[in-house]
Amino acid sequence: MLKVENLNAGYGNLNILRNLSFEVHQGEVVSILGTNGAGKTTTLRAISGLIPVKSGVIHFDNQILNKKSAEYIVKAGLVQVPEDRKLFSDMTVLENLEMGAYTRKARANLKKNLDYCYDLFPILKERTSQFAGTMSGGQQQMLAIGRALMAEPKLLILDEPSIGLSPLLTKQVFDIISEIKNNGVTILLVEQNVNQALQLANRGYVIENGEVVMSGTAQELLNDETLKASYLGITK
CATH class of the missing domain: 3.40.50.300 (P-loop containing nucleotide triphosphate hydrolases)
Structure with missing residues (x-):
């Protein structure tokens, strides 16, 4: 690959x-x-x-x-989760995840991909309206990985x-x-x-x-x- x-x-x-x-x-x-x-x-x-x-x-x-x-x-x-996560700290969890659905195909599958991320990271579903910058380090890492998965990476x-x-x-x-x-x-x-x-x-x-x-x-x-x-x- x-x-x-x-x-x-x-x-x-x-x-x-x-x-x-x-x-x-x-x-x-x-x-x-x-x-x-x-x-x-x-x-x-x-x-x-x-x-x-x-x-x-x-x-x-x-x-x-x-x-x-x-x-x-x-x-x-090919999608990367950088070392420093590069989250949009003044945007919510949901908004960060939606930003990951960058491609046309990913946007078309937005709901399916959101459900997948919420299944992997239940804490993100609980905190959809929380600003990313106020989350703990572990939660931010989960959000960064979830955002990358929203792009449907190979x-x-x-x-x-x-x-x-x-x-x-x-x-x-x-x-x-x-x-x-x-x-x-x-x-x-x-x-x-x-x-x-x-x-x-x-x-x-x-x-x-x-x-x-x-x-x-x-x-x-x-x-x-x-x-x-x-x-x-x-x-x-």
């Missing part, structure tokens, strides 16, 4: 990604792992058309996304969905992500919580300094001694 080949991207003259390659197959959850500054968010911004690609190719659903606008990419079915990209959340809320969010996967949505997950991410994922890639340094099935990565020592704090 998504294939990134030899991607080079960055900001101005600063190149962050260096010949980065990975792929996501339909129906999978794939995790991109790495420390702060490794290039994870830059990777997602390049895929979503938010920063220009210097070289390399981004294939998605039998088309090339290089030089396509962010608007075009959303309409193609591939849902999640950037650090557990950031700033308590362990209990993190578990709730990951349970919901698992349910979204079971409903047939392909997911690309960027997450610093390595253990949690790999418990959910089919496969994973570890990025350092803008390059893939390790990849494998989730179980292979969980069993890797170097990864356990570097990211999980587990040593023999």
Whole structure:
């Protein structure tokens, strides 16, 4: 579904990604792992058309996304939930969800998609009239994911969905992500919580300094001694 080949991207003259390659197959959850500054968010911004690609190719659903606008990419079915959520804080829960139904097809299915989001996140149905900026961090994360689902994504990209959340809320969010996967949505997950991410994922890639340094099935990565020592704090 998504294939990134030899991607080079960055900001101005600063190149962050260096010949980065990975792929996501339909129906999978794939995790991109790495420390702060490794290039994870830059990777997602390049895929979503938010920063220009210097070289390399981004294939998605039998088309090339290089030089396509962010608007075009959303309409193609690739939707991102950014790390900082980017909610409209002075708009209600319902208004934020309605903003997610950006495409003509999604607008036509507005009620069905709202019902789906309310089934996933009952708290959002309870608080349809509440302003997003007054909600807790966990509720805001649920709203951000719900807004993305309103666009009927073929591939849902999640950037650090557990950031700033308590362990209990993190578990709730990951349970919901698992349910979204079971409903047939392909997911690309960027997450610093390595253990949690790999418990959910089919496969994973570890990025350092803008390059893939390790990849494998989730179980292979969980069993890797170097990864356990570097990211999980587990040593023999």
